[in-house]
Amino acid sequence: xxxxxxxxxxxxxxxxxxxxxxxxxxxxxxxxxxxxxxxxxxxxxxxxxxxxxxxxxxxxxxxxxxxxxxxxxxxxxxxxxxxxxxxxxxxxxxxxxxxxxxxxxxxxxxxxx
Amino acid sequence: xxxxxxxxxxxxxxxxxxxxxxxxxxxxxxxxxxxxxxxxxxxxxxxxxxxxxxxxxxxxxxxxxxxxxxxxxxxxxxxxxxxxxxxxxxxxxxxxxxxxxxxxxxxxxxxxxxxxxxx
Numbered sequence: 001x002x003x004x005x006x007x008x009x010x011x012x013x014x015x016x017x018x019x020x021x022x023x024x025x026x027x028x029x030x031x032x033x034x035x036x037x038x039x040x041x042x043x044x045x046x047x048x049x050x051x052x053x054x055x056x057x058x059x060x061x062x063x064x065x066x067x068x069x070x071x072x073x074x075x076x077x078x079x080x081x082x083x084x085x086x087x088x089x090x091x092x093x094x095x096x097x098x099x100x101x102x103x104x105x106x107x108x109x110x111x112x113x
Numbered sequence: 114x115x116x117x118x119x120x121x122x123x124x125x126x127x128x129x130x131x132x133x134x135x136x137x138x139x140x141x142x143x144x145x146x147x148x149x150x151x152x153x154x155x156x157x158x159x160x161x162x163x164x165x166x167x168x169x170x171x172x173x174x175x176x177x178x179x180x181x182x183x184x185x186x187x188x189x190x191x192x193x194x195x196x197x198x199x200x201x202x203x204x205x206x207x208x209x210x211x212x213x214x215x216x217x218x219x220x221x222x223x224x225x226x227x228x229x230x231x232x
Contacts, residue, residue, distance in 0.1 A: 049222035
């Protein structure tokens with residue numbers, strides 16, 4: 001199984017400041033067949049299902065504000081929120097879809113400082 | 114618009130069985146693989162199983178292999194999860210999740226159905 005490790009487990013950021021979440025995979029998520037990193041980021045607010053933010057490591061899903069960005073390749077990835085808004089308080093998960101079983105990071109809780 | 118509506122959750126005793134359903138609409142169900150993902154209370158997300166669009170290929174998380182069976186009825190646009198020999202570790206919200214295209218990311222999630230295993 002591909003182990004996904006996020007850091008930190010939680011972080012508190014002031015409104016308007018930058019939030020950065022890291023995700024490290026136990027093996028490369030870059031597939032030769034399509035030259036893409038098979039990594040997604042999800043946002044989950046209390047009582048709601050997860051919402052897709054980023055796929056192929058850096059492509060924002062439709063309707064996702066451009067303050068969210070994904071970067072990285074191979075085994076190291078980052079989700080950044082450039083200017084934290086109150087509505088961004090949530091738990092964020094990375095997930096690999098390179099292979100089954102698909103695995104998630106443990107989650108990072110983002111709060112307002 | 115895509116809708117995934119889970120049902121069948123509830124309270125069940127350890128060792129018993131339960132079948133979850135997921136009614137899909139708003140897309141061509143037969144074109145897409147479907148997954149189940151679960152989340153124990155206060156915990157993170159755990160992928161459970163996937164079934165191919167034609168119900169021929171199925172893969173499971175090690176923790177449920179041999180106890181859970183994923184299936185689909187394409188004539189009814191419905192996904193199923195048959196859960197046997199349930200333990201308290203199976204207590205979770207179970208989400209039905211659509212795959213964007215073969216081998217790619219999850220693009221739509223249902224609201225989930227809660228399964229509680231308790232005596």
